[in-house]
Amino acid sequence: MTRIRPVTGPADPAVLEAAAILRGGGLVAFPTETVYGLGADGLNSEAVARIYAAKGRPATNPVILHVDGPDAARALVATWPEVAAVLAARFWPGPLTLVLPASEAVPSIVRAGGPSVALRCPAHPVALALIRAAGRPLAAPSANRSQHLSPTLAAHVASSLGDAVDLILDGGPTEAGLESTILDLSGPRPRILRPGPIAPADLVAVVGPVELWEGAVAAGEIQAAPGMAERHYAPRARLELVVPGAGLSRPQGRSAYVGLGSLPALPEGVRGVLLPLDAEVVGARLYALLHDLDDAGCEWILMERPPEDEAWLAVRDRLRRASAKETP
Template structure:
């Protein structure tokens, strides 16, 4: 990508505007995380409630430490293994992070994305970037620039096109703000991988206390416009629909499945179907993030 694109994007971020950019998970809708007015523009563009906190993206652990009041040894070890990468750590925030970012909470979710365009943008902007997924609230997350264009249109000032995102679903979110680590949102960094470093991790009960502490935790989220149902076999339903079967029309292993999931649902959503049926994926830690996204996307 030409240097001039990065310079333009970084200037927009510093000016309080919105830039969509690729990460390894999904495309983010980015604004200067230190500018309350810019952060409010994210919520306006997405139609997202201000009670849903945003993730702050940084380029390094050194940058992350500037915006948290505590950086425990556990955070250091997790970042050393999984950053840059799809793991968000929730820690007590400094006053520099405005309440608009955290929905008034005293903690902030922070991560270093594993994508060269995202890292270059953060470095050139010189500020941390708050960025949820670059789509209208509750809709499917975008895994390519065209998905962003279709969802947000002129609500975003610039889109950096980095092709398809390789991970395909949003980051794992882990809180280190309490006495014990708590898994707030599953993703492709599994509970087992985290527990190799932290020991036992509690898992947030959906809809329970603390559900508002992480992004993407609304009961209905990540949804196509077409009604989606989770099934254990081919459904007998009227109308025109598509059945996505594990290991046949969808990949058999979790990493390939996650990378294909949103792109497949975006494609089917454009076909004006009456329904999309998805076979429930296997149990197991490696599938937790995928099962979570499908459960939230299901409307039937």
């Protein structure tokens, strides 16, 4: 039976217990300001391999190393350019991941065999306390089975990973609800590999022009960062995106319809869910809602397409990948 320990703050004794498990090569799920992470000692290849096994994660998908600040990050990279220092000073602790050329200290499994490492300093006080108590960077992708919904509650972790986790720290619901923005600094110009809570405009205001990558990495190819596969963040139910107000003529199995800002008339037997036309609110609630619909036995979820403006970029990215067809 998976152990779940409520954690009230950074001084909670559960943090020290979790740190001891991590130093011993174990796995601990913990809250961040984005989603729950599945943590292991990021410098212990065998411990990181346990993450991959628990999640069923492809070896081509690297993991983010979580650190407690720029000093720890500099020890893990071959170069720490001025642009990285400026971004870390502005956005760390916070939901921004920086991709930089890795130092020899970073195990190959963390990098998925690639030349770069993804680094972030989380803003959640429990996450920071855990990193400091463990005394090493923590490899921590989202605490769920690969390609499935990210967890925003400890219960989501337990349901997805079960006994594969040695301890789950329950810090309540996460705040942002979507994974961090990933910015690649290893090339000639900063490039967003995964949109998230830090918007492109926020980055441009600090470092000037940035590129936006909106493609998909083919199965079997090494990813530069997490979240670049065509299918990801998917519920068990079939998720289909529709134009706003499209409605549903008749239910197909146990169906749900998610409206943004308004809800059309729906046939009897279809569960209607109304979300506000607010990108930040929808981002914070999206995974929790999809978890709830899965748990209710929904087989088919129709969700209205979000607006095309920049505020909805991260939500559109997650929904695009979550609704991609499953490959055999």
